[in-house]
Amino acid sequence: MKAAWYDRYGPADVLEIRDVPRPEPKDDEILVQIFATSVTTADWRFRASKFPTIFWLAGRAMAGLFGPRKNVLGSEFAGRVVARGKAVTRFKGGDEVFGFSTGLGANAEYISVSEDSPVVKKPATVGYDEAAATPFGGQSALAFLRDFAQVQPSRKVLIAGASGGVGVWAVQIAKHLGAEVSAVTSTRNVDLVRSLGADHVIDYTKADFAASDECYDLIFDTAGTTDFDQAKHVLKPNGVFLPLEFGGREIGQALLSKITGGKRVIVGVSSDSREMLEYLAGLLETGEIRAVIDSQYPLEEIADAHRRVESRHKRGSVIVTISPRALEVAKAA
Numbered sequence: 001m002k003a004a005w006y007d008r009y010g011p012a013d014v015l016e017i018r019d020v021p022r023p024e025p026k027d028d029e030i031l032v033q034i035f036a037t038s039v040t041t042a043d044w045r046f047r048a049s050k051f052p053t054i055f056w057l058a059g060r061a062m063a064g065l066f067g068p069r070k071n072v073l074g075s076e077f078a079g080r081v082v083a084r085g086k087a088v089t090r091f092k093g094g095d096e097v098f099g100f101s102t103g104l105g106a107n108a109e110y111i112s113v114s115e116d117s118p119v120v121k122k123p124a125t126v127g128y129d130e131a132a133a134t135p136f137g138g139q140s141a142l143a144f145l146r147d148f149a150q151v152q153p154s155r156k157v158l159i160a161g162a163s164g165g166v167g168v169w170a171v172q173i174a175k176h177l178g179a180e181v182s183a184v185t186s187t188r189n190v191d192l193v194r195s196l197g198a199d200h201v202i203d204y205t206k207a208d209f210a211a212s213d214e215c216y217d218l219i220f221d222t223a224g225t226t227d228f229d230q231a232k233h234v235l236k237p238n239g240v241f242l243p244l245e246f247g248g249r250e251i252g253q254a255l256l257s258k259i260t261g262g263k264r265v266i267v268g269v270s271s272d273s274r275e276m277l278e279y280l281a282g283l284l285e286t287g288e289i290r291a292v293i294d295s296q297y298p299l300e301e302i303a304d305a306h307r308r309v310e311s312r313h314k315r316g317s318v319i320v321t322i323s324p325r326a327l328e329v330a331k332a333a
């Protein structure tokens with residue numbers, strides 16, 4: 001099968017398309033023929049070995065100290081089950097699925113994943129591209145807003161970076177949880193974030209939310225452009241600053257503010273689970289949330305997809321389409 005392969009860290013040119021053996025599903029695994037996958041900010045960080053300073057060693061140890069341990073990147077995938085292990089009970093051949101592979105490997109024509117991993121049936125109303133655009137940002141937004149910050153109805157939530165890979169989901173999940181949402185974005189994305197349900201939109205090229213009189217219960221910074229010292233001026237007395245990107249300073253502030261009480265910092269790392277994906281699939285099916293696709297590239301042009309992600313100005317997700325002819329056949333069947 002074809003896969004986007006890299007065996008050294010570096011610029012997007014380190015990626016090449018190679019023929020590699022197709023994985024064989026183990027007893028508890030399904031083999032998925034992938035029609036759509038993505039390049040996320042995590043894929044870019046792994047490929048370029050670009051980890052926040054304090055986590056550089058940990059990131060590098062995870063990715064491979066002297067070179068990549070996993071040669072095929074990609075965590076998000078959507079496709080069709082084409083084979084299954086003998087112990088699999090949740091899926092059958094032909095099922096349309098989407099999922100998140102913690103062990104990467106999704107930038108390829110096929111992937112084998114455990115039926116107990118975050119992989120669920122794709123709602124029929126949702127396309128493969130949209131489904132593949134969901135797990136990374138959707139699960140991150142759920143983990144941070146629902147689980148870490150426990151957003152309640154009527155809370156005033158500000159989301160910085162509202163048009164990014166996590167931001168577009170954060171706006172929609174915060175609305176789903178009943179919050180009053182203010183979204184910070186640049187001029188060209190104002191209409192987009194409003195269409196996702198934001199109650200108020202702040203154009204960061206024209207106004208600084210941290211300098212206004214408006215106060216929030218939660219500030220979720222997905223862009224890494226604010227810090228607690230700025231945010232605390234516009235946090236309510238027990239308000240929370242929730243940075244998606246964080247370093248030693250934020251960890252210290254989180255520990256200290258846990259002791260002192262009052263305005264707090266919460267830091268955390270996104271999780272993934274079948275429960276989260278099922279939750280998201282339900283909301284996709286009813287149309288309460290939707291994917292935002294920045295751009296689509298064929299697998300052969302995945303280096304360009306990485307360059308787009310590295311710009312840090314994408315809108316939602318960058319999708320990589322795979323096996324277009326096989327997809328036509330599947331659609332016709």
Ligand SMILES: NC(=O)c1ccc[n+]([C@@H]2O[C@H](COP(=O)([O-])OP(=O)(O)OC[C@H]3O[C@@H](n4cnc5c(N)ncnc54)[C@H](OP(=O)(O)O)[C@@H]3O)[C@@H](O)[C@H]2O)c1
Pocket residue numbers: 040041042045140160161162163164165166167184185186187189204222223224225244245268269270271309311312313314315316
């Ligand atoms: N802790 C975790 O578990 C976790 C989980 C997922 C991701 N992350 C990290 O979180 C970060 C964000 O990921 P992502 O995929 O959402 O990134 P992304 O898709 O690159 O989005 C970045 C966003 O930042 C916006 N932005 C740039 N400058 C801004 C400013 N001054 N004010 C407000 N927004 C601004 C951009 O919007 P414009 O184009 O409008 O400027 C863009 O939409 C990455 O560093 C990723 O590694 C962490």
